[in-house]
Amino acid sequence: MSRNTTSLIKAALTAMHYARADSMLAPLTGGAGVIFTLHHVRPEPPQPFEPNRILKITPDFLDAVLTEVVRGGFDVVALDDVPQRLAGESDAPPFACFTFDDGYRDNRDFALPVFEKHGLPFTVFVPGDFPSGKADLWWLVLEETIRVANKIEISLHGLPRDFRTGSLAEKMHAFHQIYWGLRRIDEDDARMIVAGLASAHGIDGRALADDLLMTWDEIRAMAHHPLVSFGAHTNGHYALAKLPEARARAEIVESIATLSRELGRPCQSFSFPYGDVTAAGEREFRMAADAGASVAVTTRKGLVHARHKDRMTALPRVSLNGDYQDMRFVKVFMSGAPFALRDAVKRLTGAPAAA
Ligand SMILES: [Zn+2]
Secondary structure: OHHHHHHHHHHHHHHHHHHHHHHHHHHOOOOOOOEEEEEEEOOOOOOOOOOOHHHHEEEEHHHHHHHHHOOOOOOEOOOOHHHHHHHHOOOOOOOEEEEEEOOOOOOOHHHHHHHHOOOOOEEEEEOOOHHOOOOHHHHHHHHEEEHHHHHEEEOOOOOOEEEOOOOOOHHHHHHHHHHHHHHHOOHHHHHHHHHHHHOOOOOOOHHHHHHHEHHHHHHHHHHOOOOEEEEEOOOOOOOOOOOOOOHHHHHHHHHHHHHHHHHHOOOOEEEOOOOOOOOOOOHHHHHHHOOOEEEEEOOOOOOOOHHHOOOOOEEEEEEEHHOOOOHHHHHHHHHHHHHHHHHHHHHHHHOOOOO
């Protein structure tokens, strides 16, 4: 997303907050619940060049969100309780779930203490390969490479491209061009390109992953905590919709088996890597259900409604985005107003409806 778009959305959200659009629209749009997506929780302030900071919030912001969600009348429930919740009475208070993707160690060090303070549950989705030292955090490796490089030479879609990456503006431009270019090609090829760039610039992707990700021993220890549950997130963290059928199915089935085996208990929840429409669709939603997942979450934006009880492996989420660490935005998102507006615009313009 460009910075201009981000500023525009921020301005619109601020306007909606001050117009009390969130509370006015709430009776029309209030969902059965909301599932929040998080990745990193870390206390340090963002660096000037940190394009992946949208995946990171501070412990203080998380604390404020939990306080607000409880004060707003939401029941914070474990993700595994969502099917039961949707099957229950429609006049029950709305529910909220908190989910973390990828299994970063900061979830234990900085998020868990905040959830403990409030006595609230959360779920962490772990790719089967990540705790075994086989993770490829290529989006962070790309960021680190551009941070140190003054120039990047890359071939995208068979076309050689040179990016100057000396200034902050040049680095931001190069990251967004390269990241989205890579998201459109075969993921194995994309990862090879990033690995080549990293080695050319002396970046050790292995050390970066080891530093950030929990090991199986750490995950097993955390799994004993009564507030914490774990779910699967494929083995290799691939955008499943881009994979051939058999490989996509194996990624889902084997990751659920890996989690169940490593933790010694059945794993029933799943999160689609990247999770947008290009990464997971109807084929993948069916595969997750076939693999025995009782709940699977996307990153398609929206609230969970009663109608989702027949779509339990295609649930939308709301990202707690590092660029929106402002409680006003969270309140507006919780009301469902932005999604109602988006859907209304799509209906008016004839664009395909949101899932
Ligand atoms: Zn992920």
